[in-house]
Amino acid sequence: MPNTHAVTQLIHDADAHVPTAVNRLFDLLYKDLYRVARGRVHQSGGSLDLSATSLVHETYERLVQLDELKVSDRQQFFTYAATVMRSIVVDMARARLADRRGGGRTDVPIDTLLEGRLAVPLDETVLEVSDALTQLQAVEPRLAQVVEMRYFAGLSVEETAIAMGVTTRTVGRDWLKARSLLAAILVAK
């Protein structure tokens, strides 16, 4: 359980460009979200089910229930949480890939293989997309943010619109544009 006061405070600090506030906020959210994610993996017997309720929602709900987040904070919360979720998803994918590539594991139970089969392209895609997104970020930060929120954090169009303070139409168009550009980046050689 994160120190919610700290979260709220850090969001404010980060907004006010207090040095290191963003890093500390990131660390806090990362630990909490990662812990919840790992718990899920454990509960579901090894398969990764991140979204029975989305992790971000879960953390968010808890903060709201504690009445720690005001409406204005919520927008910021989703923005940061989306970035954190991207790191978590990428780290998990990378860990699984490393696990698969590292030798030594000779006898893998069928379940793991099945999970692996379905997650293989996913893991590689996640890393590819994340790398492509870094390129996009440098040029079109707003598009990149939409991708972080929609793709990595699983937020709906509406939630993304609220968090970014734009209309759902804008999000829809940005989302389409972002994906088309990512596709172009990924096939470019």
Next chain:
Amino acid sequence: MQLSPQQLRELGQLADEWLDSDATTRERLQQSARNNGEQFAHAFAVMVAHLEHGVADTTLRPIPSAMRDAALSASMLSSGIADDQHASESAQASTAFGSTATSPERAAGQRIGPYRLIKELGRGGMGVVWLAERADGQHTRQVALKMPLVENLNWLLAARFARERNILASLEHPGIARLYDAGVDNHHHSTQPYIAIEYVQGQPITTYVKEKKLKPEATVQLFTKVIEAVAHAHTQLIIHRDIKPSNILVDAKGEPHLLDFGIAKLLDDEDSNAVDATQLTKLSGRALTLDYASPEQVNNASLGTASDVYSLGVVLYELLTGTRPYHPKGPTRRDLEQAILDQDPQKPSEQLLTQTTGNSESGKSARRMRGDLDTIVLKALRKDPKQRYVTAQAFADDLKRYIGFEPIAARPQGVLYRVSKYARRHRFALTATLVGLAALGALGGYALRQQQQAEASQGRAQAVDSLLRHLFRGMSPDVAATRTFTANELLDRTAQFVDSDNLMDATSRRTANRTMAGLYNEIGEYDKALKRFSDERADALRRGDRERLAGVLVQLVEAQTNAAGIEPAKLDVAEKYCEELRAVIEGGVTGADFLSAQLSFLRGQIERSRNHPTVALTHLADAERRLRSFDSAYAEDLLADTLRARGYVAAAMGELTAARKNFGEALVRYRAANDRKAVAALETSSLLAHVLMRQGQFKQAIDGTRATLKESEERLGANHPITLDMHNTLATASVRVGDFDTARNAARRVREANGPNVAERQRVDEFVSARIAMYSGDTDTAQKGLRALFDARPQNAAGRSFVALSLAEALLRQGRLDEVPAILDTVDSASGNALVSRSGRVLVARILRALLHAKRGEIATARELIAPVTVVLKEDFDDDYYVSLVARAYEALWSEGNLSAQDEAQRVVLASRIERELVWQHGSSNLARWLRARPANHKWSEMPIVL
């Protein structure tokens, strides 16, 4: 080359303009993009395709829901059937969170892509099949619409799906149900891939043949069409993997159609292990499928085209005889597996006779089958894939020859094989006499009295025993080897003492005798060991001490097998003692279970030495199964030895995945045994590294070798063969990942070590230097060095093939094409002429040959050579290695400017994948490592070919 930020910015602006514009503006935009260079135009085209078709809901689906779907699909697949509750949960979950997931439930009338569903034809773990028809009025044709239960398709996956569809689309053959269409349905906010296949109305071939009462010739004629359909698929690199009567339908015109083609492959995506697992799951869901599975499928080994040949053989057997070739001992899956692995099928003609006595029609059929048809069917059903027909086409050709009364190509099993089979079948009769002999001594109270006496002098016996052991304990083979004379002398002196010492009682002398024999065996003095073991055996027989007899026999067989390395005839003697041991076990003896396990292990070792890998594997697998139920240190050690032996056999057969697994497990066990098995552990890890290298997993080979090298140096010494072998591995693997400094150092260590084989070790260094020169761009120096090595090596020397392959590669790089064939011929002649051999050497030789033809502009020949190689590579080798080799081959074809559209597409896919490795900052593949380490002026097409 990735897009520059400037290019990306421009693309972003173009995207906006595109979305806001009309048709004429769009044309202008397209034109201007084209003027911006090929790469930009390509990126633009891809972007526009996405903007246009609004791949909206499929591209980059929110990860959390995609992950959930993956987990869900996995659970559906493993449960074998689509679970309604899961599905509805999934639907609920998707509404609750506004994700784009969907329930896979379908209803008649629903549209999937351009098709309207009519009725469900079937469902299984992999998906559902519906009868459907085109709903867009274009055609009225009815199709079988297959919808796999994989929902987490994003656009990258969709691209792979499309590639698989292309492969399937290339299967144009009257005997294969045609693929009409494939696509991804994006209605209903979901992603449902589908394939539309020709809807065949007919009955399973078994039913058809039975109902029409087809004669053997007519059956063979019909079945030849089926085999040719499979052969066609094999030429397109597709292995069916699930051939069975229910997948072969015969239509009203009497034409057979093969169904269910490549579904496993379609769902697979380049991970052969996963395919096997999927298959297994599928099999366990519907156990009957195993009836047509090949031994390698049962063993979960890697599959080649020969697996299909086997399954075809089973179906043909069933068509001819009305029964399947096995008679499992019981109803369980285990029994059937055992039967597939162990039972030799009866000849179809004999089978027919035994089951239908008195039926004249069957008698006639049986007579027709006798001889050639028996031979053909049994050849398809050989346990060892290499002994079957190499291709399905060869199978079909032989059947055609049979029908045309021409001489067939298949030969019955060799005389030796049949004799050994006979011996095994009649083992009981042969051994009965031996049992009688052994039992004689056991009669009366004699043995009991002996036993008591033995116990009385046990203390002293043990003292002598431990003294002897103590003398040699902790002495590594290295020390023992360099001091053979001393050890030998010491033993001889002790032997003298034991033989002449009158103070020693008989029991102690016997114990000492056995211990000495064991030690003689360990230091390679087999004759002395054998003499003493023989004496012990005679003594045990005389006294009727069955327990001791059994123990001595085990050691005797071990020593005989070891000695056979020098004198092969000793294997027959070893076999004889095996039979004796078996008789003792069957006659009843304490610890019979464990002795049985030992016996299987020993038989495995004998067959391995005889170069009968498949038979060896059967024995070793039996030993393994038995040993796993024991719980003692000795059993653990023997289990590890068994696994290592299995690894050896698998590696020799080119079954690298299996070899790796076996060596890996042996290693874990040796390590757990600590000092007791330290040398075996080191030896096994060096073997494992070799297997990893052969699989193209150079990084793992390097890591594994580094981890054990120090221990090997400390324990065995810097000059021990195992230590030097590890340096050798390190050198070879490091060249392959572009780490030339490490390679040079390791090679120098090999060269500068103290010990025998100076010339051989010097060659290792020269070889590594030559390869480094080649990959640094100095091909001329490399070629000269390799040529010198090649000429210096005596014929047939181990390692000559390796040098030959590198030399061939250097000559290709130099463009000295005419010299290449003669060099490659030496590799082929050293490796036998297996077409789809799994030996890395043979594969690489074929690729080099393909490149040679490509460089001469003979693209068709080149492609033909590469085709079977890619199948094997894909199945048994590291993915990177597969991509690099195949891409390399395509690149070479391409550089000669002579590619078909399909080749070109394949080349682009692989090339972009390799280029992405470069872009990918965290890339940890061998490919990425090589690309980073390579000399600046090198392209990836310069990557090394030879392992």
